[in-house]
Amino acid sequence: MDKFTVTINGHTIEAKPGQSVLQTALDNGIHIPHYCFHPGLPVAGNCRMCLVEIEGVPKLQIACGTTVRDGMVVWSNNDRVRQAVRHVLEFLLINHPVDCPVCDQAGECGLQDYYMLVGRYDSRFAENKVVKHKKATPIGRWVMLDQERCILCSRCVRFTREITKTNEMAIFNRGDHAEIDVFPGGELRNRYSANIVDICPVGALTCRDFRFRCRVWYLKQAPSICPGCARGCNIAIHFNPERPHHAGGRRVLRFKPRPNPHVNAFWLCDDGRYSYPFIDDHRLRFAALREEGGVRQLYLKDALDRLADWLRASRSGRTAYLLSADSSNEELFAARKLLRDALGVRCLLPDTGLRTGDADDFLICEDKHPNTRGARILFGLGENDPVAPDRLEAGLGAELPELLLVNRADLPSPLRDKLLAAGTRLVFLGTNDNATAAAAHLVVPLVVFAEQAGTFTNFEGRVQKFELAVPPLGDAAPEWSVHQGLAERLGIDLAFPGPAAIFRQLTAEVDAFRGLSHESLTPHGAMIRHE
Amino acid sequence: MAKPKLNLLERLYLPEILRGLLITTRHHFANLTVHILHRVGLAKGKRGAVTFQYPEDPRPVARRLRARHRLMKRPDGSTRCVACMMCETICPAHCIYIVADEHPDPRIEKRPKSFDIDLGICVMCGYCVEACPEDAIRMDTYITETSSFTREGMLLTLDDLMNHHNEDNFPKHTSS
Numbered sequence: 001m002d003k004f005t006v007t008i009n010g011h012t013i014e015a016k017p018g019q020s021v022l023q024t025a026l027d028n029g030i031h032i033p034h035y036c037f038h039p040g041l042p043v044a045g046n047c048r049m050c051l052v053e054i055e056g057v058p059k060l061q062i063a064c065g066t067t068v069r070d071g072m073v074v075w076s077n078n079d080r081v082r083q084a085v086r087h088v089l090e091f092l093l094i095n096h097p098v099d100c101p102v103c104d105q106a107g108e109c110g111l112q113d114y115y116m117l118v119g120r121y122d123s124r125f126a127e128n129k130v131v132k133h134k135k136a137t138p139i140g141r142w143v144m145l146d147q148e149r150c151i152l153c154s155r156c157v158r159f160t161r162e163i164t165k166t167n168e169m170a171i172f173n174r175g176d177h178a179e180i181d182v183f184p185g186g187e188l189r190n191r192y193s194a195n196i197v198d199i200c201p202v203g204a205l206t207c208r209d210f211r212f213r214c215r216v217w218y219l220k221q222a223p224s225i226c227p228g229c230a231r232g233c234n235i236a237i238h239f240n241p242e243r244p245h246h247a248g249g250r251r252v253l254r255f256k257p258r259p260n261p262h263v264n265a266f267w268l269c270d271d272g273r274y275s276y277p278f279i280d281d282h283r284l285r286f287a288a289l290r291e292e293g294g295v296r297q298l299y300l301k302d303a304l305d306r307l308a309d310w311l312r313a314s315r316s317g318r319t320a321y322l323l324s325a326d327s328s329n330e331e332l333f334a335a336r337k338l339l340r341d342a343l344g345v346r347c348l349l350p351d352t353g354l355r356t357g358d359a360d361d362f363l364i365c366e367d368k369h370p371n372t373r374g375a376r377i378l379f380g381l382g383e384n385d386p387v388a389p390d391r392l393e394a395g396l397g398a399e400l401p402e403l404l405l406v407n408r409a410d411l412p413s414p415l416r417d418k419l420l421a422a423g424t425r426l427v428f429l430g431t432n433d434n435a436t437a438a439a440a441h442l443v444v445p446l447v448v449f450a451e452q453a454g455t456f457t458n459f460e461g462r463v464q465k466f467e468l469a470v471p472p473l474g475d476a477a478p479e480w481s482v483h484q485g486l487a488e489r490l491g492i493d494l495a496f497p498g499p500a501a502i503f504r505q506l507t508a509e510v511d512a513f514r515g516l517s518h519e520s521l522t523p524h525g526a527m528i529r530h531e
Numbered sequence: 532m533a534k535p536k537l538n539l540l541e542r543l544y545l546p547e548i549l550r551g552l553l554i555t556t557r558h559h560f561a562n563l564t565v566h567i568l569h570r571v572g573l574a575k576g577k578r579g580a581v582t583f584q585y586p587e588d589p590r591p592v593a594r595r596l597r598a599r600h601r602l603m604k605r606p607d608g609s610t611r612c613v614a615c616m617m618c619e620t621i622c623p624a625h626c627i628y629i630v631a632d633e634h635p636d637p638r639i640e641k642r643p644k645s646f647d648i649d650l651g652i653c654v655m656c657g658y659c660v661e662a663c664p665e666d667a668i669r670m671d672t673y674i675t676e677t678s679s680f681t682r683e684g685m686l687l688t689l690d691d692l693m694n695h696h697n698e699d700n701f702p703k704h705t706s707s
Contacts, residue, residue, distance in 0.1 A: 101615030101664045102640040135637045212631035212641055215616045243619075245628045 004070035009077050015068040022050050022063035025076065032076045033085060033114045035092075035201045036153035037064035039259075040266040042162055047153050048088045049114065052076045060084055085118045093119075095130045095176060096202075097148045105203030107216040111151070130176045139181070140168075140188030142208050142270055143197055147179045150204035156180060156196040163267065164190040164362075180204065191364060194274075195267050198256060209274055210254050214246040222469035223258060225456050227326060227449050228272030230367040232458030232525075233257060233264035235272075237450050237469040250280040251470045252450060260524050262462065269364050282433045284445040285474025300475040303444055304482065308489035310425055310442075311343065314403040320346045320396055323379065324407035325353065325369030325386070326431075327479055328454030329463065330502040332371070332378045333510070334480035334494070339405075340379065342492045348395050349375050351386030352409045365459055370449075374457035377512045377528070393418070400424055407479070408446070410434040429482065445476040452478045453499050455521065457528060463516055464525035592673055597657045599674040600648055601701070602692040603667050610693060611667040614643040618659035618668055626652035627659060643689060650677050651685035668692075672701060 006015045008025050015024045023039065025032050035047035045065040052063045055073040060081060063074070075081060093111065100106040136146040157169045157180060168182050168189060182188060188196075197207045219238040226233040235255045240246055247253055255276050257268035287303030289296050298306075311319065321339050323332065339345040353368035372386065387395045389412045396404075400422045408430040411419075416439055419426060428440035431448045449456075450469040457463050472478075477485075480502055487494035496502050500518060507513045512528040520526045540546050558580070565579035583590055592598075603611045614631035632644035659668050672695060679685050695701070 099640070101617060102613050135640065212614070212633065215620065217620065242625075243628075245630060 004068075006068050006070075006072040006074060008074045017068070019068055020064050021052060021054075021061075021066045021068055021072070021074055024068050025063065025074075030076065032063050033118060034064060035110055035151060036155060038155050038158075038199055038266075040163070041155060041158045041199070044154050044158060047092070047151065049085060049092075051081060051084050051088065053078060053081050082118060085114075086121060089114055089119045090121060090124070092151045093123075094125050095132075095148070096151070097129070099149075103146075103149065103203040104206045104211060104216070105149075105200075109203060110201030132179055136206070138187075138208060140193045142194045142274070143188055144206045144208050144211060145181065146204055146206070147181070148204075149202050150180050151202055152178055152180065153201060154180070155199045155201070156205055159196050159199060160188075160190070163195070164192050166190040169196075191269050191271065191360070192267055192362070194270050195257070198268075199266075207254070214240050214243070214253050218243055218246070219253065220469075221256075222450070222467045224255075224450065224466040224469060225370060225464050226255060226268065226272040226275075227370040227456075228269070228275045228368065229363075230365040230369060230372055230459035231263065231272075231363050232370055232456055232462065232464050233268050233272060233363060234260040234464065234524075235268060237276075239450075239470050241470070250277065252276050252279045262524050263458065263464075264363055267363065269362075271364065278432055279448050279450050279470070283448075283473050283476070284430055284433055284437060284443060285476060287445060287475060288443040290441045300444070300477060301485070303442060304485045304489060307427060307442060307444065308486050310403055310427070311486065312490060314425075317344070317346070318399070318402040319343070319405070320348065320401040320403075321405045322348055322350050322392075322407055322409055322411075323375060324409060325349060325367075325372040325375045326408050326449070327371060327375070328449065328452070328466075328499070329371065329374045329378065329457060329506060329513075330454045330499045331479035331483075332375055333502055333506045334483040334496065335407075336378050337494055338483040338487050338492065342487070342494070343490075345405075346397065346401070347379055348392070349379065349381055349386040350392055350409050350411075351388050354386070354388075367459065370458070371456045373459055373461055374455075374463075377457065378506075378510060389415075403427065405429060406436055406440070408432075409436065411436045429479065431476070444482055445474060446479050446482065447472045447476045451476070455503060458525075461512075461528040461530065462525045463513070463521060463528060465518060465521045586676075592675070596673060596675075597655050597660075597670040599650065599672050599677050600659070600668055600670050600687070600692060601672050601695060602646065602689070603669060604693060610642065610646075610689065611665050612643050612646060613639070613665055613667070614641045614646075615664065617662040617664060621658045621662040623656060623658065624652045624654045626650070626654075646689040646692060648687045648692065649685060650687060651679075651682055 003014050003016060005012050006024060008030050013024060013028045022032055022034060022037055032050050032052060034050040036044045037050060043064050045062050048062060050063040051060040053075040054061050106112065132147040136144045139145045152171060154171060157171060160166050160169045166189060168186055169180060170183065171178055171180050173179060194207060197205050218240050220241055221236045221238055224235050224237045226235045236258050237252055238254045238256060239252045255273050257264060257266060259266050286297045287300050289298050289306065323335055340347050355366055355368060358364065359366040393415050400419060401424055403425045404419060405427045416436060420439060426440045427442045428437045429444045429446055430437055431446050437443050449466060451472045453468050455463050455465050480496055484494055484496050503518065507516045514529060516526055562579045565574060565577050568574040605611050614629050616629055619627040619629050626649040628647040630644045631641050634640060634642040657670055660670050
């Protein structure tokens with residue numbers, strides 16, 4: 001028998017054999033309170049919050065540890081269950097300091113949520129609370145531990161045991177002296193350590209980077225894709241749109257993982273999670289032109305006029321474009337239509353993000369760009385691409401180009417000096433300041449992925465969609481609109497109303513993407529057709 | 532809106548001006564007479580118009596008046612505020628700007644690195660006082676004169692909120 005039915009709170013639901021009652025309920029939109037259960041971790045059954053009544057069983061059972069049976073009748077909302085759960089919560093909160101005003105978890109805390117859902121009692125605890133080590137202590141590069149707030153659900157311990165298999169954490173002592181900690185003298189030494197902050201249902205494990213930056217209820221979220229490596233982990237960008245005085249004016253304050261069973265399950269590596277500052281730091285906001293006597297800031301439209309003149313004046317075959325694997329599929333497609341197809345510009349993918357040996361067997365990839373696969377497909381790149389930085393000069397051809405457009409990459413300084421000495425006009429299209437931008441004759445500011453909508457293709461060929469989170473800074477424009485502006489000035493027909501239309505055209509013209517649509521990319525992305 | 536029709540007398544202008552002057556003069560002499568009679572102890576039942584000689588004579592204020600804010604101190608003189616942002620969150624005018632920081636004392640979690648209130652935006656609603664879990668912010672300074680020639684001058688910093696020249700006038704009651 002593959003499937004059978006159970007009845008939860010009067011709703012008859014189809015269930016898979018072997019699944020727990022709790023998972024079945026959650027999958028069908030029935031929320032049963034729980035702390036220690038996490039769909040990505042083995043069941044522990046120690047918090048007792050998910051007690052449910054099962055008809056025919058005299059005592060209340062934990063929904064996370066009970067497997068569904070055919071014809072099972074489960075109640076999670078009757079008075080007997082509610083009262084039991086309220087008492088469980090009361091016990092969990094006995095030694096909790098209730099320091100919500102200074103706790104970073106406040107606003108996304110399981111204790112607060114379930115107190116409002118099933119608690120709402122007045123404290124009856126007249127004895128003195130057991131006070132543990134008073135202040136929070138760092139237990140790793142990214143994680144802060146406050147033992148007083150812990151409810152001993154052991155999610156973090158199970159995470160280090162089962163997911164990272166590094167076993168840094170354990171529960172020490174017994175009874176009301178029990179506490180979680182890292183082993184004496186140790187610290188969290190895995191590259192996924194900040195996930196225990198996400199899975200901690202209370203404020204015991206908080207993020208050191210986010211500490212006191214912002215209250216969580218100020219944050220808004222946008223679904224996105226992590227740009228940190230070729231894996232394309234699903235993330236939510238948390239940004240603070242209304243109160244710029246927090247966090248020194250940074251708009252984006254953190255990345256949190258979004259579950260996607262095909263890519264990252266529930267997790268995100270620390271490198272990707274803490275790569276967010278580039279969205280706000282050292283950004284190029286306005287176009288700049290290097291002239292005799294210095295650098296002059298100019299409007300984007302004037303910069304595009306200038307660049308269009310240069311493209312027109314440059315002899316064919318003597319213009320080159322270094323494309324970027326940080327660009328979205330839509331941006332790459334616009335560059336392909338204009339530069340490769342219409343103007344015949346030589347297009348190369350410089351390989352600036354490969355960190356050989358950095359990959360592991362879980363999420364982290366060697367290639368530190370989110371869309372190398374997309375760039376390879378759209379520009380038909382072969383085995384020799386991406387081009388390593390030391391082979392870039394050879395890749396540019398026998399003669400150095402007259403006009404070189406560099407997208408985001410920082411050129412190796414010997415090559416940069418050689419190009420400038422040879423009289424090459426260097427145009428930098430990019431998001432963040434670097435040495436190449438400082439040396440370029442013309443700088444065109446681009447928006448980062450968080451400031452536009454688009455799609456990335458991860459290393460396996462899964463196309464995933466990301467949404468706009470924050471508005472562009474200054475004059476910065478999406479790369480496709482820069483190409484479109486150039487096409488207009490050069491008299492080339494390239495009309496795009498926006499990224500969604502580009503994606504439609506892309507799926508119509510490029511074989512690998514044929515059949516995809518924004519609808520098919522929701523919610524977990526979709527695979528390209530294999531060549 | 533329709534313009535009121537003026538009759539001939541009104542259109543002549545001068546009679547109406549004279550009528551207005553007459554009303555003002557009548558009030559002037561009536562009040563003068565009432566105040567002189569009050570001075571010599573007569574006509575106590577009749578009220579004359581009242582003028583306060585502000586700012587030489589400050590107006591009496593209600594004990595519960597919500598006036599300019601202040602931040603309370605711990606016994607050691609540091610601020611009682613723990614930078615929980617409850618006041619900033621509840622503020623309907625968005626005039627409170629707090630930046631939180633780690634407290635040097637290991638027994639205390641948080642403190643404000645900066646705490647600014649823009650009085651130019653504040654609507655004096657007192658929600659910040661209600662929301663504060665530490666009784667760290669109060670509006671009992673009775674300072675009502677908070678004008679400035681610049682917008683920047685209306686911004687109160689942590690230092691302004693903790694140190695006052697007229698601290699002796701503040702209510703002495705301490706919180707529980």
